[in-house]
Amino acid sequence: MTIDLIEWIEVNREQFIELSDSIWGHAEIGLMEEKSSALLIKILKDSGFKIEQGIAKMPTAFIASYGNGKPVIAILGEYDALPGLSQTSDPVKKPLKEGDPGHGCGHNLLGVAGIAACLALREAIDTGDIQGTIRYYGCPAEENVDAKGGMVKEGGFSDVDISLTWHPSTTNSVWATNSQAIYSIVFNFKGKTAHAAGDPYHGRSALDAVELMNVGCNYLREHLIPDASIHYIITKGGEAPNIVPEEAAVWYFVRAPRLDQLRDIYPRVVKVAEGAALMTETKVLIDFQGGSANLMANNILEDLLYQKMIELGPLKFDQADQDYANEIIKSFPDGYFDRNLSTLPQDMQIQMEQFRGINLCEINLPTVSRGVTLPGSTDVGDVSWVTPLAQFTTACASIGTPGHSWQLVAQAGMSIGHKGMLHAAKILTLSILELFTNPELLAKAKDEFKKRIAKTPYTSPLPEDWHPPIEYIKSLYPRSS
Numbered sequence: 001m002t003i004d005l006i007e008w009i010e011v012n013r014e015q016f017i018e019l020s021d022s023i024w025g026h027a028e029i030g031l032m033e034e035k036s037s038a039l040l041i042k043i044l045k046d047s048g049f050k051i052e053q054g055i056a057k058m059p060t061a062f063i064a065s066y067g068n069g070k071p072v073i074a075i076l077g078e079y080d081a082l083p084g085l086s087q088t089s090d091p092v093k094k095p096l097k098e099g100d101p102g103h104g105c106g107h108n109l110l111g112v113a114g115i116a117a118c119l120a121l122r123e124a125i126d127t128g129d130i131q132g133t134i135r136y137y138g139c140p141a142e143e144n145v146d147a148k149g150g151m152v153k154e155g156g157f158s159d160v161d162i163s164l165t166w167h168p169s170t171t172n173s174v175w176a177t178n179s180q181a182i183y184s185i186v187f188n189f190k191g192k193t194a195h196a197a198g199d200p201y202h203g204r205s206a207l208d209a210v211e212l213m214n215v216g217c218n219y220l221r222e223h224l225i226p227d228a229s230i231h232y233i234i235t236k237g238g239e240a241p242n243i244v245p246e247e248a249a250v251w252y253f254v255r256a257p258r259l260d261q262l263r264d265i266y267p268r269v270v271k272v273a274e275g276a277a278l279m280t281e282t283k284v285l286i287d288f289q290g291g292s293a294n295l296m297a298n299n300i301l302e303d304l305l306y307q308k309m310i311e312l313g314p315l316k317f318d319q320a321d322q323d324y325a326n327e328i329i330k331s332f333p334d335g336y337f338d339r340n341l342s343t344l345p346q347d348m349q350i351q352m353e354q355f356r357g358i359n360l361c362e363i364n365l366p367t368v369s370r371g372v373t374l375p376g377s378t379d380v381g382d383v384s385w386v387t388p389l390a391q392f393t394t395a396c397a398s399i400g401t402p403g404h405s406w407q408l409v410a411q412a413g414m415s416i417g418h419k420g421m422l423h424a425a426k427i428l429t430l431s432i433l434e435l436f437t438n439p440e441l442l443a444k445a446k447d448e449f450k451k452r453i454a455k456t457p458y459t460s461p462l463p464e465d466w467h468p469p470i471e472y473i474k475s476l477y478p479r480s481s
C-alpha cells in the first residue's frame with residue numbers, strides 16, 4: 001500500500017465528527033431523513049461518488065459508487081432517529097427539545113463511519129492500490145419501516161459481491177447472532193358512527209374491532225411456536241367517548257426466528273383481524289408496512305472482521321470519557337448489570353461478566369453465540385440473503401446503556417460515540433482492503449453464501465405491490481416533517 005488509510009481517517013477525523021454531530025442534531029424519523037441524507041450525499045458527491053437517489057420510491061434512500069468494475073463491495077449506512085428521545089449530550093436527562101426525536105440507536109454514528117471508510121478507500125482506488133468499486137448504501141428508516149428490504153426488492157444489490165456493516169453498541173465484537181424475521185402491518189377498521197349514548201345501536205364500533213382483534217391475538221400466542229412474538233400499539237382509537245368510533249387502527253409487529261415460520265403465522269393473525277371485523281360488523285383493511293428476513297450468517301466474513309479488529313488493536317477512551325461514563329451510569333436503575341446479563345445467551349453472559357464494575361469496553365471480544373437467535377430484528381437481514389454479509393459492533397456507549405434510551409442519544413453525540421464511530425470506520429476500511437486485495441478470501445465468502453442460500457432460497461417478505469409508507473409515517477410524527 002502506498003497510503004496508510006488508518007492514518008488518513010485520523011487526519012480527517014474532525015470532519016467526520018462534525019458530520020455525525022449534525023445528523024445527531026437533525027435527528028429525523030425514518031423516511032423523513034431529508035437533511036441527514038442530503039448531508040451524506042453532499043460529502044460523497046463532493047468526493048466524486050456517482051449518486052443514485054430515490055431508490056425503491058424512497059426519497060431518502062440512495063446509492064453512491066466510486067471506482068470501476070469488480071469486485072463491488074458495499075457498506076450499509078443508516079441515519080434515522082427515534083421519536084420522543086430528544087436529549088442533549090449531557091449525562092443527565094435533558095431534552096434538546098421536549099418530544100422531538102433523538103438518535104437513540106446511534107444511527108448518526110452508523111451512517112458516518114461508513115462514509116469515512118468509503119472516502120478512505122477512495123484514496124486507495126485513486127493511488128491504484130486497489131481496483132474495483134466501493135459503494136455506500138444510504139439506507140433510510142431502519143427503525144420504523146425496514147426499508148432495506150425495499151432496496152433489495154428493487155434489485156439495488158444485484159451486482160454486489162460483499163456487503164459489510166456495523167452497529168454502535170457497548171462492546172467491540174463481531175455480530176454473529178441471528179435476528180428475527182419481522183412483518184409490520186397496520187390493520188385499519190372501518191365501522192359506522194353514532195351518538196354513543198343517544199343511539200349506539202345504530203353504530204358499529206371500529207374500536208371494538210381493534211380491541212377484539214387484540215384479545216384474539218393474545219389468545220393466539222399460546223398456539224404459536226414459543227420463539228414467535230407479537231406486539232402492537234393502537235394508533236387510532238376514536239375522537240371522544242361519546243362518539244362511536246367510525247375508524248380505528250392497530251399497528252402490529254409479528255416476529256419469528258425464520259421468514260418461513262412467519263409466513264405460516266401471518267395468515268392466522270389476518271384471520272383474527274377478519275374475525276374481529278365479522279363480530280363487530282366492520283370492515284378491515286390491511287396495510288402491509290414492511291418486513292425483514294432473519295440474518296444469514298457468513299463465518300468467513302465474521303472471521304475477517306475479527307482478525308481486523310485484533311490487527312487494529314484496542315479502542316482507547318480517555319479520563320474525560322471515563323468520568324462521563326461514571327456520571328451516566330448513575331442514571332441506570334439498580335441492578336441494571338444483572339438485568340442486562342439475564343437477557344443474553346449463556347456464552348455472552350460469561351463473556352460480559354468481566355465488565356462488572358467497568359464503565360467502558362476497550363478490548364475486542366472473541367466471537368460468541370454464533371447462530372443464536374436474539375429477540376430483535378434488523379432489515380440488514382434482507383441484504384444478508386442477497387449478498388454475503390457480516391457486521392460488528394464497537395463501543396459507542398457505557399456498559400449497560402439501554403438501547404433506544406436518552407442515555408444512548410447523549411453518548412452518540414459526544415466523544416465516546418465519536419471514538420467508537422472512528423474505530424468502526426477503521427475496521428470497515430481494513431476489512432474491505434483485505435477483500436479487494438485477497439480474491440481467494442472473497443471467493444471463499446461467496447462460496448459459503450452460495451451454499452447457505454441453496455438450502456432455503458430467499459423471497460422478499462414484502463408484497464408485490466409494496467410501497468414505502470411515507471404518508472403514514474408523516475401522519476404519525478408530524479413534528480418531524
Ligand SMILES: [Zn+2]
Pocket residue numbers: 105106107142167
Ligand atoms: Zn439501530
